[in-house]
Amino acid sequence: MNQKTYEQADLTTDHAECVQCGTTAEGTPATWTCTIANGTRHHLCDICTRAHLRVIESHLDPVPTR
Ligand SMILES: [Zn+2]
Structure with missing residues (x-):
């Protein structure tokens, strides 16, 4: 349930910066990678x-982002 909040936040982002x-x-291109580390x-x-x-892949977050 909380995971959906993250996805919605991503969708409302005006732009993404590498x-x-x-x-x-x-927006956030589907080919881009989005990770959440330490909030x-x-x-x-x-x-x-x-x-x-x-x-x-070797720096896995302790909390799954999806
Ligand atoms: Zn880049």
Whole structure:
């Protein structure tokens, strides 16, 4: 139930900014990665997602984001 709140918050975001390269995009592109760590939302663009995939997967959040 609480997980839906996070998804709705994502959908209402005006733009996403990549935490790695600073690229911005309208809304949150489906190809981008969105993670929530310590209550802070982080976005990674599709390029950085590919580049940092191993880091992302090894840095699993203690609380599932979906
Ligand atoms: Zn990026």
